[in-house]
Amino acid sequence: MSSPIVDLNEGKLKGKVCKTLNKIQYYSFKGVPYAKPPLGELRFSVPVPSEPWKGIRDATKNCNICAQFDRDTNGIIGDEDCLYLNVYTPKLSTTNSTLLPVMVYIHGGGFVFGSGTDDVIHGPDYLVEKDVVLVSLNYRLGVLGFLSLDCKEAPGNVGLRDQVEALRWVQKNINKFGGDPKNVTIFGASAGAASVEYLLLSPIAKGLFHKALAQSGSSLLHWAQTNKAKEFATKIASLKGKVLQDNQQLLTFLKSLPIKDLIATSMLVLAADTGRGGINFGFVPTIENPVDWEPFIDKSPYELLSRGEFTKVPFVSGFCTREGLLMVARGENVLNKLVKEKDFIEYLPFEIDSSQHTELENKIKHIYLDGKNKYQDEDAFAIDFFTDVDFLGGVYVATTLIAKHNSPVYFYEFCYDGNLNYLKNKLNINRQGACHGDENGYLIKSDKYTKGQPSETDKLVRERMAEMWTNFARHGDPTPKTDSKVITTKWEPLAETGMTCLLIDDKLTMQDNVYPARMKLFESLYKNAYASE
Known part of the structure; x- marks a missing residue:
């Protein structure tokens, strides 16, 4: 099968056949959209499910990574159009008796850096050789993923909500890749591990996974939560010569900024905020104050964990x-x-x-x-x-x-x-x-x-x-x-x-x-x- 085709609810995908280091064959499908591009009025908003496409979509090339500051070049890389995932599977099957366990990998990077896209850094070889289906994904980072202005258009935690949308996609589609939607494990390191814990804590993620694995990260860590997202946003406007206290005005202004300008200015704001501990990232998960929307999380992680208010899985x-x-x-x-x-x-x-x-x-x-x-x-x-x-x-x-x-x-x-x-x-x-x-x-x-x-x-x-x-x-x-x-x-x-x-x-x-x-x-x-x- 030189170009495997998978027929999803949204349309057909063309992947490619690959081999691991040990010459074991697997199938790769890259750059699969799981949500609509969060552009224009959708910047800072809750993700919207992806739309169907016509014909056969090429899923053999790396997709955009999410827009972010690059510490190697001191420039801005990536794109706002980044809500894609990759699927790597040792076999394509639709018979329920042979479906494989699914592992969904959430990348680290302090909620500000990184991607789940590049298989030079995120190669699936070691895990797919063990007969599991591996999914990796991108989610919005920094100010794009974690601006919180206490309103429906910028509720906060949309980077974590992107992860939830990807897990919903997995539930709908992973059986077409030989994966079992009833046996999904989420795992990740650092901010990916903190994300795993946040997904345990959020009611909107309940039922979308069945096991969880967190490597060197937690929702309790000082760099994985903030109550200063609005303060940071106000400072971005100030650095651009705007004094805006009204949330709607601030939101309108931040939506209007060119993406590179927005990220570069946000990094200037965060550089001036030393925080505590050894590391600090600024725009990260926050506790929401919902008015007319369903929150991702509206109590502190410590309180929820202490009370046992989280999804109980291995x-x-x-x-x-x-x-x-x-x-x-x-x-x-x-x-x-x-x-x-x-x-x-x-x-x-x-x-x-x-x-x-x-x-x-x-x-x-x-x-x-x-x-x-x-x-x-x-x-x-x-x-x-x-x-x-x-x-x-x-x-x-x-x-x-x-x-x-x-x-x-x-x-x-x-x-x-x-x-x-x-x-x-x-x-x-x-x-x-x-x-x-x-x-x-x-x-x-x-x-x-x-x-x-x-x-x-x-x-x-x-x-x-x-x-x-x-x-x-x-x-x-x-x-x-x-x-x-x-x-x-x-x-x-x-x-x-x-x-x-x-x-x-x-x-x-x-x-x-x-x-x-x-x-x-x-x-x-x-x-x-x-x-x-």
């Missing part, structure tokens, strides 16, 4: 040992400042009562300066601190809250350091340990960010990751059976008795209670921050 969550190595790529200025001054509270993204400063500062110094660290870098304690502030603290707290109301829940720590560690290679971080996002290199083929040829151990870790992730998609259990080489350890779910965790290194081992002193600190920080809710 859930995997985890982190990389040295998430904070991300700070090395940011010029080390913040790391160096913390190493020199040891002013930890300055970087906590919580409001701390001044009367508690001294006691808390002493506690934090005891935990991070006096604690054991297997890495010998002078700034190892600072890397641990930013690991917890920007990632692990929120991931751990969210996972414990989810586990109180839901079962099974699996937790992992990825600490393997090899040639496929994704973000270390991408950002040229020459340090020991697994950095933020590094496990993705063992799940998603990324030729662009591979360091030399993978070793035999790299290949084994890659095989393990793909096997466990697709086992979870198929069975809701990442290790339904063990063997002597690949899946050597049974991954036990969290129990009421504690936070059991799978350590993923050159070997698989179960451990109890991840970094207990550090996590106890962040449990109390989150609890105190939301005590009034």
Whole structure:
């Protein structure tokens, strides 16, 4: 089948036949529209389902990525017309008895950068070889995806609503690609993982997926939520010489700005907003105040998780040992400042009562300066601190809250350091340990960010990751059976008795209670921050 044709509700698609690294055949369909282009009056609006087309649509080429600032060129790349997805499938079938599990990948990038489009970075090889259908998608980013003006035309969270629209498309169409609409797993890293959690929390996403897997991200993290979207929008207008307080006037003006001008100005506004913690992205998810529209989310994630108000499905969550190595790529200025001054509270993204400063500062110094660290870098304690502030603290707290109301829940720590560690290679971080996002290199083929040829151990870790992730998609259990080489350890779910965790290194081992002193600190920080809710 040189040019496979699939007949969808909207029209016919022509894909192409591809082969994985191991010469296993699969079918690729790229640039499939799942929503109308959000142009003109639809800028900032809830996505509208895509319209039918005539004839056979070519689905063999990469589509637009969503308009965004490009840090490599300091220019604007992409397009507003970007609501497309890709489908990769090992077989085309429409018989219900042979339908395959579906995995929907949500890309990271702080809700401001990235795409799910380019298969040089997001190659499906490792997963489709395991007999699953893989879907990747684009969603609106930055001001386009997360402007919130408390009105129906700009309700906020439309980037997350785009993800919901893509999941609706999957429900309608994935069986035509051999996928089972009754067995859909959502997964992603960083902002993709935070998105996975938001989809658990939103009533409008309920029923569109059946399992969820979040890698190094959470809706609780300071960079994954904001209450300043309108303030940022007002500053965009101010920088363009407009003083607009009225929401409708502000919306009309922002709709009128050329796309490159809008994004460039929004980045200037966000650059002036330092935020707290180590990283900050500005236009990100927000809690809506609905008047005449159905909200994506209208309560804080912490409140919803605490009350058990979320979709109950099998859930995997985890982190990389040295998430904070991300700070090395940011010029080390913040790391160096913390190493020199040891002013930890300055970087906590919580409001701390001044009367508690001294006691808390002493506690934090005891935990991070006096604690054991297997890495010998002078700034190892600072890397641990930013690991917890920007990632692990929120991931751990969210996972414990989810586990109180839901079962099974699996937790992992990825600490393997090899040639496929994704973000270390991408950002040229020459340090020991697994950095933020590094496990993705063992799940998603990324030729662009591979360091030399993978070793035999790299290949084994890659095989393990793909096997466990697709086992979870198929069975809701990442290790339904063990063997002597690949899946050597049974991954036990969290129990009421504690936070059991799978350590993923050159070997698989179960451990109890991840970094207990550090996590106890962040449990109390989150609890105190939301005590009034």
